Amino acid sequence: MGGLVGITRAYITGNSRGKPTQLRAWLAVRMRLGVCPAKRYIAPAAAQGVSVDGRPLTLLAELISAARRGDLTALDVLVSALPVELPPTILRAQRDIQIREIARHIAALLPDASCRRIAGVISAAGAHLEGGRRSLSGCPACRLLTASETVALASTIMRILEWAPSSGHGGLRWPGHSQMRRIIGDRAGGSPPAVEMSRRSA
Secondary structure, eight states: OHHHHHHHHHHHHOOTTSOOOHHHHHHHHHHHHTOOGGGGGSOGGGGGTBOTTSOBOOHHHHHHHHHHTTOHHHHHHHHHHSOSSOOHHHHHHHHHHHHHHHHHHHHHHSTTOOHHHHHHHHHHHHHHHHTTOSOSTTOGGGTTSOHHHHHHHHHHHHHHHHHOOOOTTTTOOSOOHHHHHHHHTTTOOOSOOSOOOOOOOO
């Protein structure tokens, strides 16, 4: 399996041009840890080697079933079969999941802030960084956050901007205020914490 492991490592550490594919690597690691959200859609019948309608499983379904049971060899095969570059729809979905997680963290820091206010903070912070700035120290929307919180928020947003797909509106990668409000909704989401920010006790 040495060759397969080598291929898998090449896939999760970079594309054919040697550039890192951060989101792809993140998903691969999440799959290895057994916490990838996509796994929840696999029918329990897969564990018995049959599909939900009683027909034999395909090779793909068998590999997924084996990976769910902890077979790392099967998981390596699945990871190696992933595309080098994930489709824009997947990138946008993961971006939105991580944005909702950021919104939950900010809601905990600013419990009196409305959804509109939180969307404004996140959209302004992203636009500030996408405009070429390296920190949020000069972002008016982030003035209620502490210095350490703005550093953590900036780090998280910059990581997302590295792989987030560009939109049709001037090629921007970060959503504006209106779109941000639609994304965060009731501040629900499903991603692991994208950023950890907490208030210091007085």
